[in-house]
Structure formats: structure tokens, C-alpha cells
Amino acid sequence: MLLIDGKKTSEEIKSEIGASVAQIKEKGGKAPHLAAILVGNDGASQTYVGAKVKACEQVGFESTLVRLEETVTEEELLKVVEEINQNDEIDGLIVQLPLPKHISVEKVTNKIKPEKDVDGFTPANVGRMTLGWPAYVAATPYGIVELLKRYNIETSGKHCVVIGRSHIVGSPMSILMARNEYPGNCTVTLTHSRTQNLPEITKTADILIVAIGKPEFVTADMVKEGATVIDVGIHRIADASKKSGFKLIGDVQFDEVAAKASAITPVPGGVGPMTIASLLYNTLLAAEGKVYSK
Numbered sequence: 001m002l003l004i005d006g007k008k009t010s011e012e013i014k015s016e017i018g019a020s021v022a023q024i025k026e027k028g029g030k031a032p033h034l035a036a037i038l039v040g041n042d043g044a045s046q047t048y049v050g051a052k053v054k055a056c057e058q059v060g061f062e063s064t065l066v067r068l069e070e071t072v073t074e075e076e077l078l079k080v081v082e083e084i085n086q087n088d089e090i091d092g093l094i095v096q097l098p099l100p101k102h103i104s105v106e107k108v109t110n111k112i113k114p115e116k117d118v119d120g121f122t123p124a125n126v127g128r129m130t131l132g133w134p135a136y137v138a139a140t141p142y143g144i145v146e147l148l149k150r151y152n153i154e155t156s157g158k159h160c161v162v163i164g165r166s167h168i169v170g171s172p173m174s175i176l177m178a179r180n181e182y183p184g185n186c187t188v189t190l191t192h193s194r195t196q197n198l199p200e201i202t203k204t205a206d207i208l209i210v211a212i213g214k215p216e217f218v219t220a221d222m223v224k225e226g227a228t229v230i231d232v233g234i235h236r237i238a239d240a241s242k243k244s245g246f247k248l249i250g251d252v253q254f255d256e257v258a259a260k261a262s263a264i265t266p267v268p269g270g271v272g273p274m275t276i277a278s279l280l281y282n283t284l285l286a287a288e289g290k291v292y293s294k
Ligand SMILES: Nc1nc2c(c(=O)[nH]1)N[C@@H](CN(C=O)c1ccc(C(=O)N[C@@H](CCC(=O)O)C(=O)O)cc1)CN2
Pocket: 044, 047, 048, 049, 051, 094, 095, 096, 097, 098, 119, 139, 140, 234, 248, 267, 268, 269, 270, 271, 272, 273, 274, 275, 276
């Protein structure tokens, strides 16, 4: 069984990005600059945004973190987004999700200038990705594509089953795996909470991508012998024996599925760290004007 190590791969990508930044600076260019907006005090979101800021430092990017109170109004948040849209010093902008319930994710996402949308969440970038045009591809699906590529996982003609139809992961993943390039050319089945006979379908998957958001949902009896299994889930489960008070598990029962799979991503250390590496990569593309010319 091949362990697909997202932590190691993300470090490799970050050192490649760091080398590109060093070259830009040597030629007198300015460092790519990422702005992140964090609303409220959600523990996991603070961890992820903190990791993004740290990763920016690691590769030589500038970063700006804007922290807003949980009670911020939608109007105030939209104003901050617009200020960053207009700031020529900033190449990429993300608004950390989830947002408090009184704020419309749709309105906020739609306010982000597509040229700075390094999360790839705006209608413009989703549309361009769907058409196969140059686009910022959402960081988690992009990270998975990169893992499949760097681990030489054969995809052409394979049956890829995606569990979960979110706008951030499942839906774009299904499009990327079907497109006419490597890693892609799969026959894709996109499944979700209303899918009937799910295990019958998952058992036919050569590549199984699980983004259902339910702890240890996928068990060994749902997986074909020799499948590649990509686990997108991250759940914090109380564990008094840990210093943090919790442990992380995925959407897949790792031990029993690993015994059957030919390749599998762990949680933690699989897809999660790739999300951050992909975000940095998109920010580099934004700074270089490689998706939308500057
Ligand atoms: N604006 C965005 N919001 C959210 C996104 C996103 O891509 N853009 N994705 C997720 C959270 N996320 C990034 O923001 C993210 C999730 C997980 C990891 C990660 O490195 N996980 C580690 C474990 C870290 C821990 O929890 O202690 C791992 O899996 O090894 C990074 C980023 C929702 N929101």
C-alpha cells in the first residue's frame, strides 16, 4: 500500500514556490501578497488562517490578515473586500469559510474580484475551470489533482467515484477528474446524501474521493481491492490523552480501508496541507498575472 503523503508533497511545493519568489525578488520584482479575512473566533478557522499566514512567511510572500468580529455586518465585510479589491499592492484575497449565519457567502464571494480570487470560488473562476480555460482552481481539488500527478496515479479510463457534491470540493473534483487531460479522463460518478445503493457504486471505484463530512463514513466493505482512496474529511474528536484535547480523523476508516487500498491519503497529513500549498500556488499565479493578465 502506497501512503500518499500530503505533508511531504506540500513542503516540496512550498520550496518550489519559495525558489520562484527568490527569482522574482532577484529581478527586482515585488513579493506576491495574499490578504486573508477571518470573521469571528472559530477555532479550526483560526488554525487554518494561522497556517496560511505562516506558509506565506515560509515562501517569502507578504501577507495581510484582517480579523473582524463575529458581529460584523455583511455591509461592513463587503466594504473590506472592496478595499482589498482596489488595493494594487495585494495580489490575492481569501475570505475564510465558514462565515457567521447572518452573512451571505454568495454575496461576499461574488464581491471578490475574480483576478484576486485565489480560492477559485467566484462564479467567474468556477465557470472558467468548468470550461477548461485558465482559472484559479479551488485549493482542495487542485491539491488532490497535484497529489495524483506527483504520485503517478493512473487515471485514464478509470472509474472515479466522488462522495459529496459541495461547491468547494465534490463538484469541482468531479469536473477535474472527467476532463481531457492527466490526471483526468476518468468515468466519473458524483454521489451524495440522496444516492441510493451507495456501497454498490463505491465498490466499483478505481479512485474513490471522499468529501462527505461524516467521520469514518467509508468502511472497508465499501471499497474495491486495489483502489486509490483520497480522504478529504477532517474531524476533531475529543481525546483526553492528547495535549490539544482532540484527535483528527477523516471521512474514511483509515486502518481497515488502508489494508485493501493500493494507495491512500492519511488524516492528518494528506489533503489538508495540500490545500494551503495550492493556495500559495494560486497567489503566485496571481502575482505573475498568469491567469488574468495584469
Ligand atoms: N476560504 C476558504 N475557506 C475554507 C477552505 C478554503 O480552501 N478556503 N477550506 C477549508 C479549510 N482549510 C483551508 O482554509 C484547510 C483545512 C485543513 C488544512 C490542514 O492543513 N489540515 C491538517 C490538519 C490541521 C489541523 O486541523 O490541526 C491536515 O489535514 O493534516 C488546511 C486548510 C474550509 N474553509
